[in-house]
Amino acid sequence: MRSTLLFLHLAGVIVWVGGMFFAHFCLRPVAAEQLPPPQRLPLLAGVLGRFFRIVAVAIALILLSGIGRMLNVGFANAPLHWHIMLSSGLVMTIIFVDIALRHLVRLQAGVAAQDWPAAGAAMNTIRQRVALNLGLGVATVAVACFGVGF
Template sequence: MNLLISSLLCVHLLAAAFWVGGMATMHFAVRPAAVAVLEPPLRLPFMAAALERFLGWVGGAIVLLLLTGFAMVAMAGGFARVHWSVHAMLALGLVMMAMYGHIRFAGFPKLARFVASRDWPAAGKALATIRMLVAINLALGVLVFVIAVVGRVL
């Protein structure tokens, strides 16, 4: 493997690890900790602020994933020449990106509006919906990592 392909793969894996690891951190650590120590008038603005920052960084990670992924496929000779696992990772990645888009451009703005108007019950419901979508995306992201590692030998 030459330096360019290795560098592309490194950036690709770092972007994927950031996205999936960030979802795991938000889902299993940040939100439960916020629930344990903060009342809704503090917790919901905190979670909205954390999500806003995270979603912005994930947008950048997605751009890097697409650029590096398509570059590696092109360098391999196109989709006709890559392993089935690459097709599976792309398909799952596109589903994950669509879900991210829904969270970022539909779910999060709704959460932000409810937080701004201090409608805590509605904000809580909006956050619960986002949490469910993040859990699904997290599971898909873990599956992508499994396919990346185990799929190559199948």
């Protein structure tokens, strides 16, 4: 059971953090260089809508497997770095929910109305929040790798 929980946990992290890296450093910059807003923003709205549905599943896997692992050893007995990872993961989840339920909705509404300035502003906010979450995600992975020393 321990290995299964760890696999589910890591698979969720790979999807979420890896997907943010790809979107932030590969997809969005190339789309911004090559496509005007009437083409770029609908593409990004569609890609992010699909990605965020997958991330929601990944987050559920991460939280359930992480809490499951903590329950196996007892929260009081869990190493400090596990508690740090849980706290960071919860902050990241709150940021993700804000992006998905507020800013993605604004992006999609702007695209539907062909209001490119509004859609672009929403996309810029998404980009900033994803950058923040990506930084937190990388820091959380570092805590996972080096946290045994805490």
